[in-house]
Amino acid sequence: MDRMPAPRSLYVHVPFCAHRCGYCDFVTTSRSPEIHERYVAALRRELELHGAGPEGGYDTVFVGGGTPTLLEAPAMEAMLGWIGELAAPDAEVTIECNPETVDVALARRLVDGSVSRVSLGAQSFSPHVLATLERRASPDTVRGAVATLRDAGIERMSLDLIWGVPGQDLADVARDLDAALELEPDHLSAYELELKPGTRLAHRFGTDPAIAVGEGADDLYDLVIDRVQDAGWWWYETANFARDEHERCRHNLAYWTAAGWRAVGVGAVGMSVDPEDDQALVRRANLPNVPRWLDAIERDELPPARIEQIASHAARSERVMLAMRLDGPVRISAADILDGIVDASGLERVVDLGLGDARPVADADGIMRGDVELRLGRRGRMLQGSVGTLLLDPEG
Numbered sequence: 212m213d214r215m216p217a218p219r220s221l222y223v224h225v226p227f228c229a230h231r232c233g234y235c236d237f238v239t240t241s242r243s244p245e246i247h248e249r250y251v252a253a254l255r256r257e258l259e260l261h262g263a264g265p266e267g268g269y270d271t272v273f274v275g276g277g278t279p280t281l282l283e284a285p286a287m288e289a290m291l292g293w294i295g296e297l298a299a300p301d302a303e304v305t306i307e308c309n310p311e312t313v314d315v316a317l318a319r320r321l322v323d324g325s326v327s328r329v330s331l332g333a334q335s336f337s338p339h340v341l342a343t344l345e346r347r348a349s350p351d352t353v354r355g356a357v358a359t360l361r362d363a364g365i366e367r368m369s370l371d372l373i374w375g376v377p378g379q380d381l382a383d384v385a386r387d388l389d390a391a392l393e394l395e396p397d398h399l400s401a402y403e404l405e406l407k408p409g410t411r412l413a414h415r416f417g418t419d420p421a422i423a424v425g426e427g428a429d430d431l432y433d434l435v436i437d438r439v440q441d442a443g444w445w446w447y448e449t450a451n452f453a454r455d456e457h458e459r460c461r462h463n464l465a466y467w468t469a470a471g472w473r474a475v476g477v478g479a480v481g482m483s484v485d486p487e488d489d490q491a492l493v494r495r496a497n498l499p500n501v502p503r504w505l506d507a508i509e510r511d512e513l514p515p516a517r518i519e520q521i522a523s524h525a526a527r528s529e530r531v532m533l534a535m536r537l538d539g540p541v542r543i544s545a546a547d548i549l550d551g552i553v554d555a556s557g558l559e560r561v562v563d564l565g566l567g568d569a570r571p572v573a574d575a576d577g578i579m580r581g582d583v584e585l586r587l588g589r590r591g592r593m594l595q596g597s598v599g600t601l602l603l604d605p606e607g
Protein backbone atom coordinates (compact mmCIF):
# COMPACT_ATOMS: atom_id res chain seq x y z
CA MET A 212 0.00 0.00 0.00
CA ASP A 213 1.22 3.48 -0.88
CA ARG A 214 1.67 5.28 2.45
CA MET A 215 2.76 8.56 0.90
CA PRO A 216 0.18 11.27 0.20
CA ALA A 217 -0.74 11.56 -3.50
CA PRO A 218 1.40 14.04 -5.47
CA ARG A 219 -0.19 17.48 -5.84
CA SER A 220 0.74 17.84 -9.53
CA LEU A 221 -0.64 15.97 -12.51
CA TYR A 222 0.79 15.62 -16.02
CA VAL A 223 -1.55 14.45 -18.80
CA HIS A 224 0.05 13.40 -22.11
CA VAL A 225 -1.88 13.72 -25.38
CA PRO A 226 0.30 12.26 -28.14
CA PHE A 227 -1.52 13.22 -31.34
CA CYS A 228 0.25 15.40 -33.93
CA ALA A 229 -0.73 16.39 -37.48
CA HIS A 230 2.88 15.79 -38.56
CA ARG A 231 6.23 15.28 -36.86
CA CYS A 232 8.47 18.37 -36.74
CA GLY A 233 12.05 17.71 -37.89
CA TYR A 234 13.63 18.19 -34.45
CA CYS A 235 11.12 16.47 -32.18
CA ASP A 236 11.53 13.10 -30.46
CA PHE A 237 8.69 13.43 -27.95
CA VAL A 238 6.17 10.59 -27.75
CA THR A 239 3.78 11.44 -30.59
CA THR A 240 1.55 9.57 -32.97
CA SER A 241 -0.60 10.44 -35.97
CA ARG A 242 -3.73 12.59 -35.68
CA SER A 243 -6.06 9.50 -35.30
CA PRO A 244 -9.32 11.40 -34.56
CA GLU A 245 -11.26 8.11 -34.40
CA ILE A 246 -9.62 7.16 -31.10
CA HIS A 247 -9.66 10.53 -29.31
CA GLU A 248 -12.69 9.83 -27.11
CA ARG A 249 -11.41 6.36 -26.30
CA TYR A 250 -7.98 7.80 -25.44
CA VAL A 251 -9.42 10.45 -23.12
CA ALA A 252 -11.64 7.91 -21.33
CA ALA A 253 -8.54 5.74 -20.82
CA LEU A 254 -6.61 8.69 -19.35
CA ARG A 255 -9.34 9.11 -16.74
CA ARG A 256 -9.33 5.38 -16.00
CA GLU A 257 -5.52 5.29 -15.71
CA LEU A 258 -5.74 8.04 -13.12
CA GLU A 259 -8.26 5.99 -11.10
CA LEU A 260 -5.98 2.96 -11.32
CA HIS A 261 -3.19 5.01 -9.70
CA GLY A 262 -5.39 5.63 -6.65
CA ALA A 263 -7.02 8.62 -5.00
CA GLY A 264 -5.89 12.12 -5.89
CA PRO A 265 -4.57 14.61 -3.34
CA GLU A 266 -6.89 16.04 -0.70
CA GLY A 267 -8.47 19.26 -1.97
CA GLY A 268 -7.59 18.46 -5.60
CA TYR A 269 -4.45 18.82 -7.74
CA ASP A 270 -2.65 22.17 -7.35
CA THR A 271 -1.28 22.02 -10.87
CA VAL A 272 -2.27 20.14 -14.01
CA PHE A 273 -0.24 20.27 -17.22
CA VAL A 274 -1.71 18.85 -20.43
CA GLY A 275 1.22 18.35 -22.80
CA GLY A 276 1.96 16.61 -26.03
CA GLY A 277 2.04 15.92 -28.78
CA THR A 278 -0.59 18.44 -29.69
CA PRO A 279 -3.36 18.39 -27.07
CA THR A 280 -5.30 21.03 -29.02
CA LEU A 281 -5.76 18.55 -31.90
CA LEU A 282 -8.31 16.68 -29.78
CA GLU A 283 -11.75 16.59 -31.38
CA ALA A 284 -14.31 18.76 -29.54
CA PRO A 285 -16.16 15.97 -27.63
CA ALA A 286 -12.89 14.44 -26.41
CA MET A 287 -11.49 17.84 -25.38
CA GLU A 288 -14.68 18.73 -23.51
CA ALA A 289 -14.71 15.38 -21.72
CA MET A 290 -11.04 15.72 -20.69
CA LEU A 291 -11.37 19.31 -19.47
CA GLY A 292 -14.54 18.27 -17.62
CA TRP A 293 -12.82 15.68 -15.43
CA ILE A 294 -9.69 17.80 -15.05
CA GLY A 295 -11.94 20.56 -13.65
CA GLU A 296 -13.42 18.11 -11.15
CA LEU A 297 -10.01 16.86 -10.01
CA ALA A 298 -8.23 20.22 -9.78
CA ALA A 299 -8.19 22.44 -6.69
CA PRO A 300 -10.29 25.63 -7.00
CA ASP A 301 -7.22 27.85 -7.51
CA ALA A 302 -5.24 25.27 -9.51
CA GLU A 303 -2.90 26.20 -12.34
CA VAL A 304 -4.21 24.25 -15.34
CA THR A 305 -1.95 24.59 -18.39
CA ILE A 306 -2.46 23.18 -21.87
CA GLU A 307 0.13 23.11 -24.66
CA CYS A 308 -1.23 24.60 -27.80
CA ASN A 309 0.02 24.61 -31.39
CA PRO A 310 -0.74 27.98 -33.02
CA GLU A 311 -2.24 26.48 -36.20
CA THR A 312 -4.87 24.63 -34.15
CA VAL A 313 -6.26 27.77 -32.51
CA ASP A 314 -9.63 29.16 -33.58
CA VAL A 315 -12.40 30.94 -31.70
CA ALA A 316 -14.27 27.70 -30.95
CA LEU A 317 -11.17 26.01 -29.48
CA ALA A 318 -10.27 29.08 -27.40
CA ARG A 319 -13.83 29.20 -25.97
CA ARG A 320 -13.70 25.48 -25.22
CA LEU A 321 -10.47 25.96 -23.23
CA VAL A 322 -11.83 28.92 -21.28
CA ASP A 323 -15.17 27.17 -20.61
CA GLY A 324 -13.20 24.12 -19.53
CA SER A 325 -10.79 24.45 -16.66
CA VAL A 326 -7.78 25.95 -18.47
CA SER A 327 -6.11 28.92 -16.76
CA ARG A 328 -2.86 28.98 -18.72
CA VAL A 329 -1.81 28.26 -22.31
CA SER A 330 1.70 27.39 -23.43
CA LEU A 331 1.92 28.24 -27.12
CA GLY A 332 4.65 26.73 -29.30
CA ALA A 333 5.86 29.71 -31.34
CA GLN A 334 9.49 28.45 -31.66
CA SER A 335 10.56 31.37 -33.91
CA PHE A 336 9.24 34.37 -35.81
CA SER A 337 11.77 33.96 -38.68
CA PRO A 338 10.28 32.13 -41.68
CA HIS A 339 13.61 30.46 -42.59
CA VAL A 340 14.04 29.12 -39.02
CA LEU A 341 10.46 27.84 -38.96
CA ALA A 342 11.15 26.14 -42.30
CA THR A 343 14.31 24.44 -40.93
CA LEU A 344 12.33 23.25 -37.89
CA GLU A 345 9.55 22.06 -40.25
CA ARG A 346 6.89 23.99 -38.34
CA ARG A 347 3.44 24.51 -39.79
CA ALA A 348 2.60 27.87 -38.19
CA SER A 349 3.83 31.15 -39.73
CA PRO A 350 4.69 34.17 -37.52
CA ASP A 351 1.28 35.65 -38.35
CA THR A 352 -0.44 32.43 -37.30
CA VAL A 353 1.31 32.71 -33.91
CA ARG A 354 0.23 36.36 -33.53
CA GLY A 355 -3.35 35.47 -34.52
CA ALA A 356 -3.44 32.59 -32.02
CA VAL A 357 -2.31 34.87 -29.17
CA ALA A 358 -5.03 37.41 -30.04
CA THR A 359 -7.74 34.75 -30.31
CA LEU A 360 -6.80 33.12 -26.99
CA ARG A 361 -6.64 36.46 -25.25
CA ASP A 362 -9.97 37.66 -26.68
CA ALA A 363 -11.57 34.45 -25.42
CA GLY A 364 -10.31 35.22 -21.90
CA ILE A 365 -7.22 33.03 -21.38
CA GLU A 366 -5.61 34.61 -18.33
CA ARG A 367 -2.00 33.51 -18.53
CA MET A 368 0.05 32.86 -21.61
CA SER A 369 3.51 31.39 -22.16
CA LEU A 370 5.41 31.26 -25.45
CA ASP A 371 8.02 28.63 -26.38
CA LEU A 372 11.03 29.71 -28.44
CA ILE A 373 13.96 27.67 -29.71
CA TRP A 374 17.48 29.05 -30.25
CA GLY A 375 20.59 27.43 -31.69
CA VAL A 376 18.90 26.32 -34.92
CA PRO A 377 21.30 25.79 -37.85
CA GLY A 378 21.21 28.93 -40.00
CA GLN A 379 19.75 31.10 -37.20
CA ASP A 380 22.09 33.99 -36.38
CA LEU A 381 22.23 36.48 -33.50
CA ALA A 382 20.01 38.96 -35.37
CA ASP A 383 17.36 36.26 -35.93
CA VAL A 384 17.32 35.38 -32.23
CA ALA A 385 17.13 39.06 -31.22
CA ARG A 386 14.17 39.53 -33.59
CA ASP A 387 12.47 36.40 -32.19
CA LEU A 388 12.79 37.67 -28.62
CA ASP A 389 11.53 41.14 -29.53
CA ALA A 390 8.59 39.67 -31.46
CA ALA A 391 7.72 37.38 -28.55
CA LEU A 392 7.95 40.18 -25.95
CA GLU A 393 5.85 42.46 -28.16
CA LEU A 394 2.99 39.99 -27.75
CA GLU A 395 3.14 40.65 -23.99
CA PRO A 396 3.05 37.06 -22.75
CA ASP A 397 3.43 36.34 -19.02
CA HIS A 398 6.09 33.65 -19.40
CA LEU A 399 8.73 32.63 -21.94
CA SER A 400 10.52 29.31 -22.39
CA ALA A 401 13.63 29.70 -24.56
CA TYR A 402 15.08 26.26 -25.24
CA GLU A 403 18.42 25.56 -26.83
CA LEU A 404 17.75 23.22 -29.75
CA GLU A 405 18.73 19.69 -28.88
CA LEU A 406 19.69 17.77 -32.01
CA LYS A 407 18.16 14.47 -30.96
CA PRO A 408 19.55 11.32 -32.57
CA GLY A 409 17.07 9.80 -35.01
CA THR A 410 15.36 13.09 -35.93
CA ARG A 411 15.47 14.50 -39.46
CA LEU A 412 17.44 17.52 -38.22
CA ALA A 413 20.10 15.28 -36.68
CA HIS A 414 20.39 13.41 -40.02
CA ARG A 415 20.87 16.72 -41.81
CA PHE A 416 23.15 18.56 -39.39
CA GLY A 417 24.55 15.95 -36.99
CA THR A 418 24.06 16.05 -33.21
CA ASP A 419 26.90 18.40 -32.18
CA PRO A 420 25.52 21.94 -31.79
CA ALA A 421 29.01 23.48 -32.05
CA ILE A 422 29.31 22.05 -35.58
CA ALA A 423 25.66 22.41 -36.61
CA VAL A 424 25.29 26.01 -35.44
CA GLY A 425 28.90 27.16 -35.89
CA GLU A 426 30.51 30.36 -34.71
CA GLY A 427 28.49 32.50 -32.33
CA ALA A 428 26.59 29.58 -30.83
CA ASP A 429 27.90 30.43 -27.35
CA ASP A 430 26.77 34.02 -27.71
CA LEU A 431 23.16 33.09 -28.40
CA TYR A 432 22.38 32.14 -24.79
CA ASP A 433 23.99 35.39 -23.56
CA LEU A 434 21.81 37.30 -25.97
CA VAL A 435 18.65 35.50 -24.84
CA ILE A 436 19.32 36.25 -21.17
CA ASP A 437 20.33 39.90 -21.78
CA ARG A 438 17.38 40.67 -24.01
CA VAL A 439 14.74 39.21 -21.71
CA GLN A 440 16.29 40.61 -18.53
CA ASP A 441 16.61 44.05 -20.16
CA ALA A 442 12.85 43.92 -20.67
CA GLY A 443 12.53 43.67 -16.88
CA TRP A 444 11.79 39.94 -16.76
CA TRP A 445 13.05 37.37 -14.27
CA TRP A 446 15.36 34.58 -15.47
CA TYR A 447 14.11 32.10 -12.88
CA GLU A 448 15.22 28.81 -14.45
CA THR A 449 17.86 27.70 -16.96
CA ALA A 450 15.50 28.08 -19.94
CA ASN A 451 12.55 29.92 -18.38
CA PHE A 452 11.64 33.53 -17.80
CA ALA A 453 8.67 35.08 -16.01
CA ARG A 454 7.19 38.58 -16.20
CA ASP A 455 7.04 38.51 -12.39
CA GLU A 456 7.21 35.97 -9.57
CA HIS A 457 3.49 35.06 -9.86
CA GLU A 458 3.99 34.01 -13.45
CA ARG A 459 6.51 31.24 -12.81
CA CYS A 460 5.12 27.90 -14.00
CA ARG A 461 3.97 26.30 -10.73
CA HIS A 462 3.72 22.91 -12.41
CA ASN A 463 7.31 22.91 -13.64
CA LEU A 464 8.49 24.11 -10.23
CA ALA A 465 7.21 20.75 -8.94
CA TYR A 466 9.63 19.06 -11.42
CA TRP A 467 12.60 21.22 -10.51
CA THR A 468 12.09 20.77 -6.79
CA ALA A 469 11.54 16.99 -7.27
CA ALA A 470 8.27 17.40 -5.37
CA GLY A 471 6.74 14.43 -7.19
CA TRP A 472 3.97 14.37 -9.77
CA ARG A 473 1.54 11.85 -11.19
CA ALA A 474 1.59 11.30 -14.97
CA VAL A 475 -0.96 9.63 -17.23
CA GLY A 476 -1.00 8.90 -20.94
CA VAL A 477 1.09 6.97 -23.39
CA GLY A 478 4.81 7.57 -22.76
CA ALA A 479 4.07 9.80 -19.75
CA VAL A 480 6.75 9.97 -17.04
CA GLY A 481 5.81 10.46 -13.38
CA MET A 482 7.89 10.72 -10.23
CA SER A 483 7.04 9.90 -6.66
CA VAL A 484 8.78 9.73 -3.33
CA ASP A 485 9.63 6.11 -2.46
CA PRO A 486 7.14 4.96 0.22
CA GLU A 487 9.95 2.94 1.87
CA ASP A 488 12.52 5.77 1.99
CA ASP A 489 11.55 9.43 1.81
CA GLN A 490 15.00 10.37 0.43
CA ALA A 491 14.58 8.02 -2.54
CA LEU A 492 12.46 8.48 -5.67
CA VAL A 493 10.58 6.22 -8.06
CA ARG A 494 10.30 7.17 -11.73
CA ARG A 495 7.54 5.52 -13.74
CA ALA A 496 7.67 5.88 -17.53
CA ASN A 497 4.72 4.47 -19.47
CA LEU A 498 5.91 2.70 -22.60
CA PRO A 499 5.41 4.72 -25.79
CA ASN A 500 2.95 2.36 -27.49
CA VAL A 501 -0.66 3.53 -27.92
CA PRO A 502 -2.35 0.14 -28.57
CA ARG A 503 -0.59 -1.55 -25.63
CA TRP A 504 -1.38 1.39 -23.35
CA LEU A 505 -5.07 1.34 -24.36
CA ASP A 506 -5.40 -2.44 -24.14
CA ALA A 507 -3.98 -2.62 -20.62
CA ILE A 508 -6.17 0.17 -19.26
CA GLU A 509 -9.27 -1.21 -20.90
CA ARG A 510 -8.52 -4.49 -19.06
CA ASP A 511 -8.40 -2.37 -15.86
CA GLU A 512 -4.65 -2.78 -15.49
CA LEU A 513 -2.00 -0.11 -15.13
CA PRO A 514 -0.25 0.25 -18.52
CA PRO A 515 3.17 -1.32 -19.16
CA ALA A 516 5.89 0.96 -17.79
CA ARG A 517 9.58 1.12 -17.06
CA ILE A 518 9.92 1.63 -13.32
CA GLU A 519 13.20 3.01 -12.04
CA GLN A 520 14.07 3.08 -8.35
CA ILE A 521 16.34 6.04 -7.68
CA ALA A 522 18.12 5.18 -4.45
CA SER A 523 18.60 7.92 -1.89
CA HIS A 524 22.22 8.74 -2.90
CA ALA A 525 21.30 9.24 -6.57
CA ALA A 526 18.06 11.04 -5.64
CA ARG A 527 19.93 13.48 -3.40
CA SER A 528 22.37 14.22 -6.27
CA GLU A 529 19.44 14.72 -8.61
CA ARG A 530 17.85 17.21 -6.19
CA VAL A 531 21.08 19.27 -6.05
CA MET A 532 21.33 19.17 -9.84
CA LEU A 533 17.71 20.31 -10.25
CA ALA A 534 18.06 23.03 -7.61
CA MET A 535 20.94 24.51 -9.61
CA ARG A 536 18.54 25.12 -12.51
CA LEU A 537 16.63 27.63 -10.41
CA ASP A 538 17.55 31.17 -9.49
CA GLY A 539 18.28 31.21 -5.78
CA PRO A 540 20.68 29.61 -3.36
CA VAL A 541 21.28 25.86 -3.40
CA ARG A 542 21.38 24.40 0.08
CA ILE A 543 24.15 21.84 0.56
CA SER A 544 24.05 20.14 3.93
CA ALA A 545 27.05 18.94 5.91
CA ALA A 546 25.61 15.44 5.40
CA ASP A 547 25.63 15.94 1.60
CA ILE A 548 29.38 16.51 1.83
CA LEU A 549 30.01 13.78 4.40
CA ASP A 550 28.02 11.24 2.39
CA GLY A 551 29.90 12.13 -0.80
CA ILE A 552 26.85 13.57 -2.56
CA VAL A 553 28.70 16.84 -3.07
CA ASP A 554 32.47 16.89 -3.44
CA ALA A 555 34.09 19.53 -1.17
CA SER A 556 37.02 20.12 -3.54
CA GLY A 557 34.60 20.42 -6.46
CA LEU A 558 32.71 23.07 -4.50
CA GLU A 559 35.95 24.99 -3.92
CA ARG A 560 36.76 24.76 -7.59
CA VAL A 561 33.35 26.18 -8.57
CA VAL A 562 34.08 29.17 -6.29
CA ASP A 563 37.70 29.54 -7.52
CA LEU A 564 36.52 29.56 -11.12
CA GLY A 565 34.21 32.46 -10.25
CA LEU A 566 31.09 30.43 -11.09
CA GLY A 567 29.42 31.01 -7.73
CA ASP A 568 29.78 31.89 -4.05
CA ALA A 569 29.47 29.48 -1.14
CA ARG A 570 28.80 30.71 2.38
CA PRO A 571 28.28 28.76 5.61
CA VAL A 572 24.74 28.89 6.99
CA ALA A 573 23.06 27.85 10.20
CA ASP A 574 20.71 24.87 10.24
CA ALA A 575 17.08 25.00 11.41
CA ASP A 576 18.19 25.15 15.11
CA GLY A 577 20.39 28.18 14.40
CA ILE A 578 23.56 26.11 14.82
CA MET A 579 26.43 26.14 12.33
CA ARG A 580 26.99 22.48 11.49
CA GLY A 581 28.77 22.82 8.17
CA ASP A 582 25.78 23.53 5.92
CA VAL A 583 26.59 25.73 2.93
CA GLU A 584 24.53 27.87 0.58
CA LEU A 585 25.82 27.92 -2.97
CA ARG A 586 24.72 30.88 -5.07
CA LEU A 587 25.65 30.49 -8.72
CA GLY A 588 26.49 33.63 -10.69
CA ARG A 589 25.33 34.20 -14.26
CA ARG A 590 28.14 32.13 -15.83
CA GLY A 591 27.61 29.39 -13.27
CA ARG A 592 23.91 29.25 -14.10
CA MET A 593 24.65 29.20 -17.84
CA LEU A 594 27.13 26.35 -17.31
CA GLN A 595 24.89 24.58 -14.77
CA GLY A 596 25.50 21.14 -16.35
CA SER A 597 29.29 21.48 -16.05
CA VAL A 598 29.00 22.89 -12.52
CA GLY A 599 26.98 19.79 -11.67
CA THR A 600 29.77 17.58 -13.00
CA LEU A 601 32.35 19.42 -10.83
CA LEU A 602 30.21 19.19 -7.71
CA LEU A 603 28.66 15.78 -8.01
CA ASP A 604 31.08 13.78 -10.12
CA PRO A 605 34.50 15.46 -9.98
CA GLU A 606 36.10 12.52 -11.82
CA GLY A 607 33.51 12.74 -14.60
Ligand SMILES: C[S@@+](CC[C@H](N)C(=O)[O-])C[C@H]1O[C@@H](n2cnc3c(N)ncnc32)[C@H](O)[C@@H]1O
Nearest residue numbers: 234235237276277278307332371402403404405
Ligand atom coordinates in the same frame (compact mmCIF):
# COMPACT_ATOMS: atom_id res chain seq x y z
C1 LIG B 1 6.97 18.59 -26.97
S1 LIG B 1 6.57 20.17 -27.49
C2 LIG B 1 4.85 20.10 -27.42
C3 LIG B 1 4.20 21.41 -27.77
C4 LIG B 1 3.56 21.55 -29.10
N1 LIG B 1 3.25 20.36 -29.75
C5 LIG B 1 4.42 22.38 -30.02
O1 LIG B 1 5.08 21.81 -30.85
O2 LIG B 1 4.39 23.59 -29.88
C6 LIG B 1 7.00 21.24 -26.15
C7 LIG B 1 8.14 22.17 -26.47
O3 LIG B 1 9.36 21.46 -26.43
C8 LIG B 1 10.31 22.16 -27.20
N2 LIG B 1 11.10 21.16 -27.92
C9 LIG B 1 10.66 20.04 -28.53
N3 LIG B 1 11.70 19.38 -29.07
C10 LIG B 1 12.83 20.10 -28.78
C11 LIG B 1 14.22 19.93 -29.07
N4 LIG B 1 14.67 18.89 -29.78
N5 LIG B 1 15.08 20.86 -28.60
C12 LIG B 1 14.64 21.90 -27.88
N6 LIG B 1 13.35 22.13 -27.59
C13 LIG B 1 12.45 21.22 -28.04
C14 LIG B 1 9.54 23.08 -28.13
O4 LIG B 1 9.83 24.42 -27.85
C15 LIG B 1 8.10 22.78 -27.85
O5 LIG B 1 7.28 23.92 -27.88
Ligand code: SF4
Nearest residue numbers: 228231232235276277
Ligand atom coordinates in the same frame (compact mmCIF):
# COMPACT_ATOMS: atom_id res chain seq x y z
S1 SF4 C 1 7.21 19.78 -31.69
FE1 SF4 C 1 5.08 19.65 -31.07
S2 SF4 C 1 3.90 19.56 -33.01
FE2 SF4 C 1 5.99 19.13 -33.51
S3 SF4 C 1 6.07 16.87 -33.51
FE3 SF4 C 1 6.77 17.59 -31.47
S4 SF4 C 1 4.98 17.57 -30.22
FE4 SF4 C 1 4.25 17.45 -32.36
